[in-house]
Amino acid sequence: MDKLEKALEKARLLRQAHLSSGLMKSTAEASPSKLKDIPIGTVSISAEVLEANRIVAHRTRSTEADLFRILRAQILQTMSKHGFRTLAITSPNYGEGKTTTAINLVLSIALDLKQTVLLVDLDLRKPSVHEYLGLSPSYGLTDYLSGSAALPDCLMRLPFDRLSMLPVGACLDHSSELLGSPQMGALAHELKTRYPDRLVIYDMPPLLAQDDPLTFVPHVEAVLLVVQDGVTKVSDVKRSLEILDSANVIGTVLNNSYKLPSFAKT
Numbered sequence: 555m556d557k558l559e560k561a562l563e564k565a566r567l568l569r570q571a572h573l574s575s576g577l578m579k580s581t582a583e584a585s586p587s588k589l590k591d592i593p594i595g596t597v598s599i600s601a602e603v604l605e606a607n608r609i610v611a612h613r614t615r616s617t618e619a620d621l622f623r624i625l626r627a628q629i630l631q632t633m634s635k636h637g638f639r640t641l642a643i644t645s646p647n648y649g650e651g652k653t654t655t656a657i658n659l660v661l662s663i664a665l666d667l668k669q670t671v672l673l674v675d676l677d678l679r680k681p682s683v684h685e686y687l688g689l690s691p692s693y694g695l696t697d698y699l700s701g702s703a704a705l706p707d708c709l710m711r712l713p714f715d716r717l718s719m720l721p722v723g724a725c726l727d728h729s730s731e732l733l734g735s736p737q738m739g740a741l742a743h744e745l746k747t748r749y750p751d752r753l754v755i756y757d758m759p760p761l762l763a764q765d766d767p768l769t770f771v772p773h774v775e776a777v778l779l780v781v782q783d784g785v786t787k788v789s790d791v792k793r794s795l796e797i798l799d800s801a802n803v804i805g806t807v808l809n810n811s812y813k814l815p816s817f818a819k820t
């Protein structure tokens with residue numbers, strides 16, 4: 555695409571976004587009945603479950619999927635510019651769209667054909683990535699760290715090329731102690747270095763509610779802050795950025811927004 559075509563395409567996406575009723579608000583647009591279940595060896599991901607949980611990035615003709623393609627481009631450009639391969643996604647408070655953003659982002663990245671990506675569920679107290687994908691993992695990160703499962707048995711290959719997931723496994727109450735442990739540091743290092751071309755994206759709990767994200771942030775190169783349009787208080791965003799002072803916050807995502815761009819560099 556030349557520069558003019560790129561500009562026209564961007565303008566088209568912006569127009570569509572203004573016309574849309576907010577990022578991912580309408581799941582009725584892509585009829586689930588038109589989508590087929592996607593096989594994954596012995597398990598499958600149901601298209602209906604994805605739609606019900608606002609996982610939309612795999613849609614071909616969709617304003618919402620286009621927004622995630624734009625977010626993907628912005629994130630990949632920023633990460634590549636700095637040579638970053640690990641990203642934590644967090645937000646100030648509960649329910650602001652971290653997990654929905656994380657899954658849609660990794661899906662969009664994997665569908666880009668160039669990039670392998672691993673999504674790690676690091677919300678150890680209330681994991682939801684597997685639920686949003688309709689999966690029931692047998693093992694996960696905590697099982698690996700407790701020595702009851704090998705890492706390959708915990709990793710799940712999703713039915714999209716280049717995309718895998720590490721679920722939580724057994725939930726933990728003392729999650730920040732685990733996240734700060736040398737074993738967790740070693741695992742983060744292993745995930746980052748095993749495949750040099752792979753991006754590792756962590757879905758985290760909220761910053762202002764738990765110390766888990768802050769405990770883990772030293773193990774990632776970049777942080778993406780999700781804020782919810784009209785809901786997240788400015789004071790909470792400021793507080794979060796203060797807390798993340800020593801981290802590389804590469805941008806914020808305005809979730810549930812009526813307008814683009816939803817990504818802003820900090």
Ligand SMILES: Nc1ncnc2c1ncn2[C@@H]1O[C@H](COP(=O)(O)OP(=O)(O)OP(=O)(O)O)[C@@H](O)[C@H]1O
Nearest residue numbers: 577578579608647648649650651652653654809810
């Ligand atoms: N843009 C959006 N439009 C409408 N609903 C949304 C949007 N983004 C997320 N949601 C819904 O809001 C709820 C919370 O989203 P999600 O689980 O992604 O947030 P979270 O920040 O990960 O929450 P938690 O802090 O509990 O982990 C879900 O029901 C999700 O489907």
Ligand SMILES: [Mg+2]
Nearest residue numbers: 652653677682
């Ligand atoms: Mg979440």
